[in-house]
Structure formats: C-alpha cells, structure tokens
Amino acid sequence: MIEVKNIYKSFENANVLEDISETFEKGKANLIIGQSGSGKTVLLKSIVGLHEIDSGEIIYDGQVFNKMNFNGKKEIRKQMGMLFQGGALFDSNTVEENVMFPLDMFTDMTSDEKRERANECLKRVNIINKNNLFPSEISGGMQKRVAIARAISLNPKYLFCDEPNSGLDPKTAILIDNLIKEITEEYNTTTIINTHDMNSVLAIGDKVIFIYNGQKWWHGTNEDIFKSDNEELNDFVFASKLAQKIKMNR
C-alpha cells in the first residue's frame, strides 16, 4: 500500500501540486486522471522519487520514502517496476537484455536462470521470438509490453505506469490495459496508472483520482464517475460525444 499525505510541489514559484492526500491499495489498479498540465505526471514522479516534494509524506507500506537516505530509497526502488510513456527501453540492448537487466543488477542468478526468467516474463506479455531484436526494431505496442516484462522481472511490489496507452491503437491499448490489470491481480502489486484515456478508466479503474489544477478534485471507482455531479470531472470525462452517449445509455 502507498499513502501520500499533504504533498506540495512547486517549480520556480509555480505550485504544481497542492495538498494532495490519497491511499493507493494493494492488488488494485489505481488510476490518476486529469487534463494535460494538471500535475498528474508530477504527482507520479513525486511518488516514485524522481521529483523531490516540497512538503508532505510519501509512505510505502509504513516507511516514509521521501525522508529516507539514498540507500534506503534504493532498497524500496528495487521493489518498484515502472512503465514509462515512451517505454524507456535501453536502446543499445536487445529485448532479452532489457528484461534481464534488473536480474543482472540485483540477483546472483546464473546466465541460464536469468535467460529463463526473462523468457517467462516475455511470454507473460506475449512477446515470443523477439529476444534478439533491438527496441527500434519492434512496434510501439511491443515496446510497451517489453517494458512491462522488464518491470515485472523482479516480482515488484509496486507498479507504476505513466500514460501506458499513449500513441497506441485502440486494440493494442486494450491489450496493454488488460495486461496491467492481470499483472496487478496476479502479483498483488500496488499499481498506480497515469492516464487520460477514458477507455482505461472505465475498463480497469478500481480507484480513480481526478487531479485538477494540481489539486485532488475527486476520487471514487470507475462506476462512481457516472453518478458524480462534479462539474470539472464531468467536463473532462464526458468531453467527447461518444462518452456522453455512454453516460446517457446508462
């Protein structure tokens, strides 16, 4: 479980996050939604420690992460997996080497054991016979899946996904969503997903947090969204005609 308590973050006197508190539960897909520039990426990067917050607390299973020293953070980070918007695969390494990387760094497995584990993870995300290709030689959807395989190679306790569907076609986006949801349940991870894809929200959002102008504006389940009378949330979620139709039909 991850808790954030009263966190504030600013860049050069511009407040980006203001007094955000939330609890992200284990085994559930926690979605952070909001318009571009609302502060959701800053929030996610603050939670994982890529941005230092101005004040507040980020607590990983009872341990205050933002007050830990470098080595303490390092230990927590070994239990994290993250899927970046662009995949962030190491472009000079092959698919297999990318997935084996965390195993190389943090385990004493033999080469065969590492290769076996990498193949297990790749198989889990339906990437077969692509081991020796470089990231630039596979499609965007495959890159995302390889990034998921890398993120789960050490059985993480916490999984973070930043815009997992950006730049993907609708079919592949659904595939990625389902994969994240399955992995969350299978590995019982605390999963936090940053998205502005409404299909993801409706399909896998066990818990949804709406960020508006750097503040937590609303939270609830994906079902609660249809009942909410929060004006800003409705403007955001039901901006498209298709979404409005779905709401009308409910």
Place this chain on the structure above:
Amino acid sequence: MKLFYHIGKYILLMSHVFCKPDKFKVFYKQTIREIGFLGINSIGITAIISVFMGAVITIQTAYNTENPLYPSYLIGLTARDTLLLEFSSTIVALILAGKIGSNIASEIGTMRVTEQIDALEIMGVNSANYLILPKIVAAVFFIPLLTIMSICIGLFGGWIAGISTGVVSTQDYVFGIQYAFVPYYIVYGLIKMAVFAFLITSISSFHGYYSHGGSLEVGKSSTLAVVHSSIFILIFNFILTQLLLS
C-alpha cells in the same frame, strides 16, 4: 554566480559517480565495452593526426633552422620534444574532446530525454555511477596509451617527411630523437593525458546527464561538452605544465 552553481552541480554528480558500483561484474563488463568505444575506436584518428603532426613539425623545424650553424639533428630533437611535451597529449586530447566528448554527451543526453536514466533510477540503480564511472575509468587508463602510440607514430611521420623532402637524413634524425633524452617527459605527457581524459569524460557526461528537452537540446549539450572540455584542457595544460615542469 552561475559558474559556481554549475561547479557545485558537477561536484555533486561526481560524488554519485565515485561510489562503489552496484555490481562489479556489470561494472567490469561496462568498462571493457567503453575501452572499445572510447579507446580502441580512437586509435585511427589518433594515428592520422600523429603522422601529420610529426611531418609538419619536422618540415617547419627544418624551415626555421636553415642556418648552417644549427646542426641538422636539431630537427629530430625538436620533433621529439614537441611531440612528447605538447602535441601528443594536448593536441590529441583536444581532438579526442571533439570525438569522445560529443559521443558521450549525446549518448547520455539521449538516455536522459528518453527517460532511460529515470528507468535506471526507478530500478534502484545509481545511474551516475553505472553510466559514467566505466567511461572515466576506461578513458583514464586507456587514453594515455594513445599518447605513447601518438609519440611513436608522430616520430615516424616526421622521419618519413624528413627523408622524403630531403631536409634531414635518417642518421641525423635518429641521432636527434635520441639526443639529450629526458625520460620524465614521457611521464609528464602521460600524467597530462590521464588528467585530460578525466576532464573530457566527466565534463561531457555532466552535460549529457543534465540534458533536458529534446534532440535539439541534446545537440546543444553535445556542443557545450566539446567547448567546455577543450577550455578545461587548455586551463589544466597550463596548470600541469607549471606544476610538473617548473
């Protein structure tokens, strides 16, 4: 004031670089890879520069010592001392700053803007140590060997130029390069090159590591890496010459 800000940032980065590697096996593998990229791949350019440096020094010295009072072995002696003291370290370092410096800054800069460095950090890897230390170690230990190679090839280039243009005989040239030889000059050249190698790799890594934005900014970081590395090579050349030769 901004200068002190950047110096502070550089020192902080170096404090993260010079830590115990997360895994020695991986560090060793990375260092060997960097020796290939930064060192072995620079042999060709160093050899080409050195041949022509030696040739030009020989011809210019001959041109400036046409007076019959000057012994012709002076050409070999001048070529040797110029290569040993200055050209095979400083000039080669300036050329390598362009080749290696831009390569390092663009490699690390691209990793930064494509979030690969963030991915390393999230995994709990000390990214500065993982990416930069192998480059520094590889360069500091391998690039001085290029200086020795440059001296040898430069002297050879000087000999070829000397005999092909007829400005010096083989006998005089060989006598000149052996005359009043000070072995300490080699040590001096190697120390300088080790320091220059450190400056090139650390300054270029610094610029790459703190790149932000897109490909244009990575290009700018790459240019800054070459410019700043070159300036610091010249400054440290002056400091080291005063310290080691005075």
